[in-house]
Amino acid sequence: MEREKQRIQELQTLKLIAETLNEANDLEEMLQAVLKQLMQVMKLQCGWVFFVNEKGDFSLVADYELPPALTWGNKKPMCEGDCWCLDRCKDGRLQRAANVIECKRLEDAIEEKWGDTNGITHHASIPLRAGEEKFGLLNVAAPHKTHFTSEELALLEAVAYQIGTAIKRIKLVENEQKLALLAERNRLARDLHDSVNQLLFSLLLTARGAKEMTEDENMKDTFTYIQQLAQEALHEMRALIWQLRPQGLENGLASALKHYGNMLGLKIDIDIQGVIDLPNEVEECLWRVGQEALNNCKKHAGISTVYIVISVQSNKVKMSVHDQGCGFHYIGENTLSLGLSSMRERVTSLNGEIHIKSTIGEGTTIQVMIPLKRGRG
Ligand SMILES: Nc1ncnc2c1ncn2[C@@H]1O[C@H](COP(=O)(O)OP(=O)(O)O)[C@@H](O)[C@H]1O
Ligand SMILES: [Mg+2]
Structure with a gap:
């Protein structure tokens, strides 16, 4: 019992x-x-x-x-x-x-x-x-x-x-929750980029056009003001979009770029020279520039392989993202294109240089150089 x-x-x-x-x-x-x-x-x-x-x-x-x-x-x-x-x-x-x-x-x-x-x-x-x-x-x-x-x-x-x-x-x-969160943030960022961003951009251009069409000085001032506001809103929106994008740098820059490219369906051929031990803001900048360059390869270049070279030297780091796709006619620094100009903005904010070279039918190369301060711990 x-x-x-x-x-x-x-x-x-x-x-x-x-x-x-x-x-x-x-x-x-x-x-x-x-x-x-x-x-x-x-x-x-x-x-x-x-x-x-x-x-x-x-x-x-x-x-x-x-x-x-x-x-x-x-x-x-x-x-x-x-x-x-x-x-x-x-x-x-x-x-x-x-x-x-x-x-x-x-x-x-x-x-x-x-x-x-x-x-x-x-x-x-x-x-x-x-x-x-x-x-x-x-x-x-x-x-x-x-x-x-x-x-x-x-x-x-x-x-x-x-x-x-x-x-x-x-x-x-x-894991599923993490992935869902990333996907949602990505979707939101993409939606903002494609919708609100493009609308603000049109607003900016319309204001600029309207300003040229009137002789009235008051009207001109008003349109200039609208243009400024639209520009500001664009900046804010761009910052917001970048913040929304998932971090992804936990395993380092090279791995992040490779994964991001693979996620887009691209094959990434990556060559690292030197040891990647970069200050956070430099790594973040290269990551964002790399992301946009890879987005462009996926969206516009019409190829499936992208070549990335990152070389770290004592006083600077260089990164190039190269594709052998359709190429485009690059009009230079004054481009109003958002992706390309925000790449430039990011790099110059760290006193770096960016060179965008593209030849129709041959491909595109984005080269970035960012100086590293000496005496870093
Ligand atoms: N790797 C590339 N291959 C071909 N065309 C490109 C490439 N990168 C950029 N472009 C061209 O430059 C334009 C501007 O790019 P970007 O500023 O990133 O804007 P978006 O990608 O939103 O169109 C693109 O619309 C495309 O025509
Ligand atoms: Mg783009």
């Missing part, structure tokens, strides 16, 4: 765990909650979860009732150093729920007299994964427990599978 009651209680807890995993949207909250439920159903004392990234770096993402020996100094023993379970996880030896592993962290703790271990010396280690993808480890322990039955291990493994699937689901959702 007692046994049956216990069984029912276990099943209820397992159902609760499944519910938690099913409903959670926050990774750490979910792991924390599930860990606690798991400890209760298995009558264990403490547990923790390590995530391990592709590089092999680990981090503690959840823990429950760790002994004092492992929690001192803001859980210092859990955040650094190596241990046998992580070694096994990294080199692929830990495929299934491993039986008990002696805990190197606790052994160190005893040796170094870090504090009370609550009688814990061993723990079971269970890999967390979804399909082939590995996320990390679930470790559980109880005082003086040096053996886990095969039934216990099977249960741990079953829960670990569910946790792995839930982690995967949350990661996918997070």
